[in-house]
Amino acid sequence: MTTIIEARNITKTFGQEKNQTVALNNVSIAIKANEFVSVMGPSGSGKSTLLFALGGMDTLDEGCVYINGVSLYEMDDNRVADFRRKNMGFVFQNPTMLPSLDILDNIMLPSFEDYKNDKSALTQKAQNLMKLAGIEGTENRKITEVSGGQLQRASICRAVLHGPEILFGDEPTGALNSKSSEEILDLFEELNKNGMTILLVTHDAKVSARANRVIFMKDGALESELYFENEDHQTRLVLINQKMSDLGI
Ligand SMILES: Nc1ncnc2c1ncn2[C@@H]1O[C@H](COP(=O)(O)OP(=O)(O)OP(=O)(O)O)[C@@H](O)[C@H]1O
Ligand SMILES: [Mg+2]
Structure with a gap:
């Protein structure tokens, strides 16, 4: 597998x-390409800062980040924004969507520019994605007319509609009940099976149990990691919970 994201000696104060x-x-x-990675660690250990640094959303004091071998922090601001838009999708704890648009238009909004001559192809793509996400039928609803879990699934659709290779999430299930959270995790797994590289920050062992690799941070550094391949869900949870309790999470 090729390396898709590489950070070398990054420092941020x-x-x-x-x-x-x-x-x-x-x-x-x-x-590596197609990994599903979760990042855990105590509050303030640097998880969000790491995610932002890898996604080119912040400045660094030292070090560099390469996406597919391209150095993110050597591009000018316009190019980095464009590069980010093409290659990466982002989801956060509380999805922000425009109340004046329906769900479908919110999902399509960031991709309109790329499909300005073929809106019907974009609509088709968005509807296929909504089906994969299990939110078909909510196209014409307002954002206040869907559940928190459905809104989060819509925000994931919006983040991946333009076909980025990497999806970054900072506590994407943090505001959801456990059923909605499981549905979001199923969607991440499906996207990962379809080739997407996923990097999620989470406090939730159940989220991390879906990943192939769990990175633990402490005091701004990588403390340790777990790799999963054929372990069953229960074994993964035991290993993650053990590590969390060692770290006092
Ligand atoms: N904009 C900022 N200004 C000042 N300090 C910041 C800023 N952003 C983060 N920090 C500090 O940097 C450290 C790492 O923060 P970060 O947000 O990465 O932690 P985290 O692991 O994501 O925590 P949490 O689990 O609470 O979200 C913390 O000590 C935090 O207070
Ligand atoms: Mg954080």
């Missing part, structure tokens, strides 16, 4: 002098 926080301390990591 916030604040000045006495108030300085080292959010990432000389972190290096390589993620």
